[in-house]
Amino acid sequence: MPLKDECKLCGRVLPYSYLRRCQRCGKLFCLDCMVPDVLTGDTRRLFCLNCAKKAVSPKSKNKYEALTSYLHFRAAFTDIVRLSFAQIDGIIGDNLPLTAYRSEEWWRKYPSNAHVKAWLNAGWEAKEVNLKEAYVVFQKVKAQQRMSVEREKKEKGRQLQKPFTPPPSRIFTRQKPSKTKIAKLYARLKNIERMRTAQPKLRGNFKPKPVHEKRLLKPKRE
Incomplete structure (x- = not known):
């Protein structure tokens, strides 16, 4: 441990017994450049003048x-x-x-x-x-x-003052159906046409009764 050291604030070279270490920044300062803790008032805790000023003054955006x-x-x-x-x-x-x-x-x-x-x-x-x-x-x-x-x-x-330009709106376009879907639709249409052509054509307005109605009207055998 050196017998003498320099105060980090005023620059005076003093014996080590006249120097104290700041409780906030950890550097050595003389007693003239230190004050008790300004936040709690504890005399056992010493702050340097810079740290005391920083603790009391409001924080600015840029300290420089x-x-x-x-x-x-x-x-x-x-x-x-x-x-x-x-x-x-x-x-x-x-x-x-x-x-x-x-x-x-x-x-x-x-x-x-x-x-x-x-x-x-x-x-x-x-x-x-x-x-x-x-x-x-x-x-x-x-x-x-x-x-x-x-x-x-x-x-x-100037770049910051440029007017705000909104991003271009996105235009949604419908996608074309795939070839497999088109083929399935054509197959269904053909099946419907085949079913229509398979039914017998009757004259007049007569329409054949469905199977469930025939069962209802069918007389019971004794």
């Missing part, structure tokens, strides 16, 4: 919006901004993920990611990333690149 507004503000004064990871934690009110401390690809990933959009929308790009000293250097994007980003936004907005 604060970084976008900060870079918009700095754009009026300078073209290069150097921020430590601890400063970014304080700006967004939350801790960066572990991948931000371990790999440089997290800072230069696809523009569709939320954290990359934070500085691209403000007109900045991550120029330099130093994982050992835990800082990142942002630089203003050139005018041409910024115009291309704005054009992409406008095109996406």
Whole structure:
């Protein structure tokens, strides 16, 4: 266990006895950067200022919006901004993920990611990333690149604003009967015609009585 360590928020190097571990994020902070549990008021549980702010403030849709507004503000004064990871934690009110401390690809990933959009929308790009000293250097994007980003936004907005076109209605067509069904129907018709022709033709309106009527009218033999 080291005798001294650095506070993850203010950056001061203090003896280990003056540092405490946050009960929420698990990182080491000095006593000046920690407060008791704001949810329960328990003095034995200490939260860092970032975790306390996150617990009290309502959750926003994107936590990196604060970084976008900060870079918009700095754009009026300078073209290069150097921020430590601890400063970014304080700006967004939350801790960066572990991948931000371990790999440089997290800072230069696809523009569709939320954290990359934070500085691209403000007109900045991550120029330099130093994982050992835990800082990142942002630089203003050139005018041409910024115009291309704005054009992409406008095109996406136009695509979303297109009128809704309903899908084409499905027309149901009757299927033709199969050849076997047609053959069966013709066979039935022929059988009916044969039965009609097989009956004897009688003159006049006389019609032969059916068998059950003949049985009813048949006299009984004594």
